[in-house]
């Protein structure tokens with residue numbers, strides 16, 4: 009009897025054990041390792057690295073390129089989040105109106121999702137072609153007489169970050185749009201009818217019905233986007249590799265360069281620990297938010 | 305002052321989407337056809353009819369939630385066909401309440417005032433007044449989710465009456481409540497009416513609600529008005545078989561019968577039972593010069609007597625429902641089931657021999673109780 013009960017209680021843990029073990033092996037171990045490296049000198053490179061205390065942190069925090077990277081990352085992340093949410097709201101509303109027929113909307117939905125189904129590399133190549141000096145962008149701008157035909161979108165350090173951020177906006181919005189669309193479709197049409205009778209204009213309906221109803225979804229999306237954008241790597245790397253002159257070197261690229269191009273694994277680990285802490289804090293908020301949604 | 309006038313209003317749903325998606329011919333739904341009604345200031349009008357007869361559509365056209373296909377709609381003699389709902393100064397209570405889930409009860413009720421830029425003090429005062437009337441003061445800080453069905457209903461009503469609209473529209477506001485609460489809320493709506501003094505248009509599929517609430521009731525079927533009358537009038541003088549069967553519970557019984565004219569007197573004959581119509585009915589029929597013909601005879605359950613005379617109709621009791629002060633007998637007569645209400649208050653023994661299952665009974669009725677309908681179902685008296 010007792011044995012049986014024990015078995016039953018242990019059962020669920022047995023089911024999740026493979027995942028937990030894999031996670032521990034593949035995620036926790038490297039994280040612990042990275043934290044350990046960040047307190048050693050020349051980890052990985054030397055056979056017997058020496059513990060150096062907070063020295064690596066000191067070096068990273070006094071590196072002007074690191075701070076430049078942090079500033080660029082903040083810009084990149086905040087503009088991406090705001091942009092994604094705004095685009096998601098606008099496109100989701102377009103896909104959700106009653107102005108178009110169902111079939112039109114289905115086709116539009118597929119087109120709108122396209123950026124999502126390509127890998128970062130493919131997207132990079134397309135945008136590179138678009139923005140190359142002899143590319144479509146310059147042709148169009150020249151056409152309306154707005155810019156010289158040879159604007160170097162990626163090698164001008166004053167605009168490269170804007171261009172990369174812009175491309176990140178377009179490559180990432182579909183997920184947010186689909187999530188918002190699902191949210192919109194979950195709002196009872198009665199509420200809008202009721203609001204219309206209560207005296208609301210469409211803007212007021214959006215402000216007082218749509219936004220509050222979407223709030224839990226939007227909060228989740230903001231936090232997910234924060235973590236995802238913070239660790240963006242492939243698209244920026246394939247577009248600019250962080251250049252010119254670190255102008256697009258967001259934190260993930262900074263870590264990559266320090267570790268794998270300059271072989272300063274200890275310094276890279278210290279920088280990575282910063283990223284880990286920031287992501288960890290957001291993850292905690294995200295989890296709390298999820299619990300709150302479940303409670304409501 | 306708020307009158308509402310519907311002139312030849314109709315609504316057609318084109319179902320264009322259906323056509324685009326499937327290879328079936330687009331079938332337009334005529335939800336409402338040629339609806340004419342003039343609602344007086346502070347009148348309580350009830351639209352009643354079976355599900356799908358176009359009540360909600362009519363109400364939603366008054367509210368401005370549904371475009372009017374044809375006809376003219378006036379509120380206070382101003383044509384409002386193309387006016388936005390928010391400019392019509394109407395309020396509506398929805399069947400499922402449509403409360404704003406993210407707002408507290410206070411904010412829900414305050415919302416229409418807030419949108420009209422009413423000063424904060426004034427909002428607070430009016431919301432509290434309304435909460436007082438509806439007895440929901442203690443829930444003002446709660447979210448709708450934490451309320452019972454009846455409480456939500458009150459909040460929905462509160463939100464509708466707080467800004468004192470010209471017209472208050474209600475679409476089956478009680479149908480999501482359990483029977484006991486429904487009766488209670490019905491009484492409260494009657495009481496509310498005296499307090500807030502506005503024009504009501506109320507939709508229900510429940511004839512009891514319609515009878516008890518309405519000054520006038522509009523009985524609808526398949527998008528057409530069948531009759532507009534006071535509850536008593538609709539009950540006593542139904543315009544046609546449909547109204548006769550719909551109004552009153554249990555429903556009126558119908559028999560195939562013959563109407564026979566002898567001078568200015570009229571008789572109905574069902575099988576061997578021959579009944580002379582009441583003088584008043586004879587006079588009406590004679591005035592319209594109605595001839596002898598085959599008719600459908602309608603008699604209400606409460607007007608049928610269980611009886612052992614000579615020529616009464618014969619049937620077999622199938623079901624006998626004891627209701628306390630009366631018994632409802634379901635009597636099999638030919639291929640029909642005839643419902644008879646037998647009052648038994650204090651004298652159950654007297655009737656007990658009739659009230660048994662499988663018992664043969666005879667029954668008859670008087671000339672006052674007869675409603676005569678022609679082959680098309682129209683009331684011949686009307």
Ligand SMILES: Nc1ncnc2c1ncn2[C@@H]1O[C@H](COP(=O)(O)OP(=O)(O)O)[C@@H](O)[C@H]1O
Nearest residue numbers: 317333334335354355356357358359360361362
């Ligand atoms: N949006 C709509 N599109 C197509 N047909 C509709 C729509 N709304 C209602 N109908 C049809 O119109 C008729 C009347 O509906 P409704 O007014 O809701 O009836 P009721 O409220 O009396 O039950 C029904 O046949 C219904 O199917």
Ligand SMILES: [Mg+2]
Nearest residue numbers: 359360361476
């Ligand atoms: Mg309805």
